[in-house]
Amino acid sequence: MASLATLGNELYTGKRSINFVGRRRTWFAVAGALMVASLLLLGFKGINAGIEFRGGSQFTVSGAQTLDQQRAYDVIAQTGTGEAPRVSGVGANSLRVQTGKLTDQQTQQVKQGLAEEYGVPVNDVAATYVGPSWGSSVTAKALQGLVIFLVLVSIVMAAYFRTWTMSLAAIGALVHDLVVTVGIYALVGFEVTPASVIGFLTILGYSLYDTVVVFDKVRENNAHLLNQKRRTYAEGANLAVNQTLVRSINTSVTGLLPVASILFVGAFLLGAGTLRDIGLALFVGMLLSTWSSVFIAAPLEVSLRERQAPIAKHTRQVLAHRAKTRAANGEGGDDDGEADLAPSTEDLGVGVVAGHHLGPSAQPKRKKGRR
Structure with missing residues (x-):
């Protein structure tokens, strides 16, 4: 089995690729089902509000x-x-x-x-x-902070990436993380306290950080999109997700280990309510944010971007050019033509990357001199 470093290099260069974007309808269906189930749990079962909220x-x-x-x-x-x-x-x-x-x-x-x-x-x-009035004040302030945060995030991301599609996709991933996290709280009966609310707001920043990393790579891969016919916008975005996948996994594991320690110490050793409440929210939220940045944010951004006329036109041109080239080379496809439209490893690869090499096998062979 290949090591994580080898897998990361193959994903980065395009030698190996996981079709995250191409299967986005599946991920959207799963995310939608999770959100609907969470909302139903909130509606019928409700959350276990702490004494700070109910008095x-x-x-x-x-x-x-x-x-x-x-x-x-x-x-x-x-x-x-x-x-x-x-x-x-x-x-x-x-x-x-x-x-x-x-x-x-x-x-x-x-x-x-x-x-x-x-x-x-x-x-x-x-x-x-x-008194319940204190809890009502905390709830109002938390909702106010959430709305302000989402508005500022939308403006900053739209200005940074110079497109509203990435901003809207990031907000969609954040909403998914929040709704499902609260739904899990309702399912297992975790007590929601002001510390839990702090944990909910904290995972927004973590989710946003991971999403921005992916989007930055998407922008880099598609910087000169309309000037080439090797790959479509969706394929460039899918390559970006693959290139940042190992990094996302490493970041998540690094972040979850101390949070799991806080959760274990707070829940089982010390019985400290504040540590337990924050630890639960962070642990669940960080897992969901890793999932959403890979399976929701990037695929959702691609779906929004492909609705734009220049991107849609370029996609049709790339697919037509690819089918024409393979037909000229005598490469047959399936009856439905999908093989003619699928990208090759050469189309997805990034070629030689500064600071990386392809190993000794990629070096030119020296001819043996005559003696």
């Missing part, structure tokens, strides 16, 4: 002699609130209990009950109340 009372038991969560459920049941509490462990000897809004009398009753059940002084049971 309520929170109790933290420090130095508990046991972490049996059933005892906390029994204490809350005795208050007669009628709402099931949310109980979770925090660290090695602490417990967190979240309920709906309680009166002062009920709060004191719960504190006393928790202290007795877990064998700690009443002063070691901290009680706080969070």
Whole structure:
């Protein structure tokens, strides 16, 4: 099996090619199905909003002699609130209990009950109340920041790449990442807290970074598109995706390893809610952003660009020229003519690249001198 370095070199030079752009309808169907499923989950199941968004009372038991969560459920049941509490462990000897809004009398009753059940002084049971208005303010600010971010990204990318197609394709990939990430949260019941919202906004930058790298290579490969007839815009874009594929994989692995460590430490060792919430959002979002930059952003940009008259005309010219050349050379094709239109390795290759070489086999052979 070829090494990753060998595979990367073959993908970069065009010796080996994966048809990402040519199968874009398949990727669009998969992405669309994921987004529809996520929206259905949000509509029917909803998200598990944290206490910061829904409001309520929170109790933290420090130095508990046991972490049996059933005892906390029994204490809350005795208050007669009628709402099931949310109980979770925090660290090695602490417990967190979240309920709906309680009166002062009920709060004191719960504190006393928790202290007795877990064998700690009443002063070691901290009680706080969070109003839902604070969560509404956080949600409004997050949505406002998201809208401003998307608008600025659209303007900057349109100015940088001098085309609106790359800007719109990048926004489409970002929306996909956000919707599917939130859908996964709804599916598995992860609690959405302000830390989760921060994680959601963070993955936007990561997704955008990977997409810009791919688009920059697409622009480079198609810089003089209309002055040649070797390959179409779609083929140049597909070559760009192949050329940046190994880089995207390496970047994703490098980024996911520390995030996985944060997630493991926060969820299993320390029981820290903030680390867990941010880690989950980042881990899921980074995986999706790698997928979207390869399978959604570039293919979507090609679909938008091929609707433009100059690109569509050039594509027809390239395919006609290719079919004519192969017919003149006596190269037959299938009955449907697809073989005549498929690009050759020579059409997709980038030739000699500065800083790279094709190995000793590509060097000219010396003729043996006569003795």
